[in-house]
Amino acid sequence: MNPFDDIPKINHWLDLENREKFSACIDLKQIKEPQPLKKVIAAYELSPKVYCGIASCHTAHHKGFLVELFDGSETIVGHCCGKKYFGRDFTVEKNRLTKLATDKQNYEIITRFIKNLSVHKNEFNNVFNENELNCGFKKLMLAVIDFNTVRTNISSQTFSNIGYDGEVFQLVRKSDKDIEIERVAGQGQLIETHQKHIIAKINHFNLLFQIDKFYQLKDYFSNLFIFFERHGRGFTSNQLKQYGKLVKDFDNKLYEMKILAKQGSNLLSKTNLEK
Template sequence: METINADKVKLKSIIGRYHIETKEPCGISSCRTPHSKGYLVVCEGGVETNIGNKCGQRIFGVEFKELETTFKKDTNAQRFRENIDKKQNEITKRVIEEISKLRDGEGKAEYLYERVNSYLTRLFDEKISSALIQRAKRKDPFLYEEILLTSKEREVAQELGGNTSTKREMVGVIQGLSAVAEYKTMRRYVLHDLGQDLEAFKSLKSELLSYEELRKWNRWASQFEKKINETKRIMSECNRFLGRSNIDFVRENKVLL
């Protein structure tokens, strides 16, 4: 690498980044501090050299910062394109069929959404629905009741300085309570994220996308498999919540909600 005089050259572009075990002297003649990480730059006239991370900003100021921003943006854009192209190749007919099976038919996401929604909006009274929603937000599925202590228990409690009249005893657990908070997310996933968005993603040409579009679809591609698994998990919770014994348990213990 050549040494450059910062007062006599103008930076043209950053062409790479380095991070090595051994330290190499900075390519700026007024610095020459050994660095283990920094950037490879091209100056006007074609001269290439290495500049330490902090040296570039300290010596070249705004000029270097703008080039650094451009380099990072270009690097990210390339990484986004590669990820989008990779995910497009991974979305096979089998994957699309798997998503379709999650969405349509009895016991599937749309059906489960309608069932949970019907309980919360019609089949349960407003007090039960409101209490379930609040419990789901708190992630608190356990129901307790206060029961009177026996005379012997009161004596023990009195000696220990505790409550001498009642004790708290668990009655049971609301199964699949998280479905109350997540069933709308499940529907959004299968209709939009894994539905409309999937169709749009399949036809993308990454080389034609703007940086903001690349960033958006890279995020979508990175979350695609997670959302499939999340949909399956929420469906399982919906089934647990909708079990006949669980619905009966909620109704029988509504005063404890």
């Protein structure tokens, strides 16, 4: 059962008119309460315009709220009229409803996700366990264990040096003439006797600096699945907000993991290093 089912959906004027206690026109003077507002029931946006249910107002509007008064009756007020006629009580109730509506939306998103939890786990496993992609992850993990060792190994394979940006280069000694010209121009300053000669550039080399993304993604999926497997369907408002956002990010995170894995697989491929 959806705990938010008591928030009615108002899509048409008839949704209001068919409510048992609804009145299209109410005189607030007839309600013997200092503050006549009891509850803001629901928000709506209707077309064509409807008229405010306060007898002294009747302003036409598209956006407004269905409200319950202390005498048990219901009517509607425009989104600008509510505070004018009900003061701070309206603001408090409107904020409560807004939060409740957000919780409802997150609850429905989470419920759909839990219903298809096994499908989503398979989607993740298909990406993570695919041979090519998993190989890419393993290469990334091994590479970052000792980044300097990786650079040394790559350099030994290419008989060159490699910079942190993935540029493969050799240091070539300058001619004596060029060194002398620079020495004179530099007025005795220290002169570099070698210059960098770029041979190639290794694609995706900067991925080594982004390995934390892999761990963040892995933790994201692990925490998401574990929470829903253990927790069931009872959620606090904070949990609805937190996990509603996480569920909304699922497809993007899955795509990000797939791209990262492919890049990792390509990074240390023979073709890439043989440049």
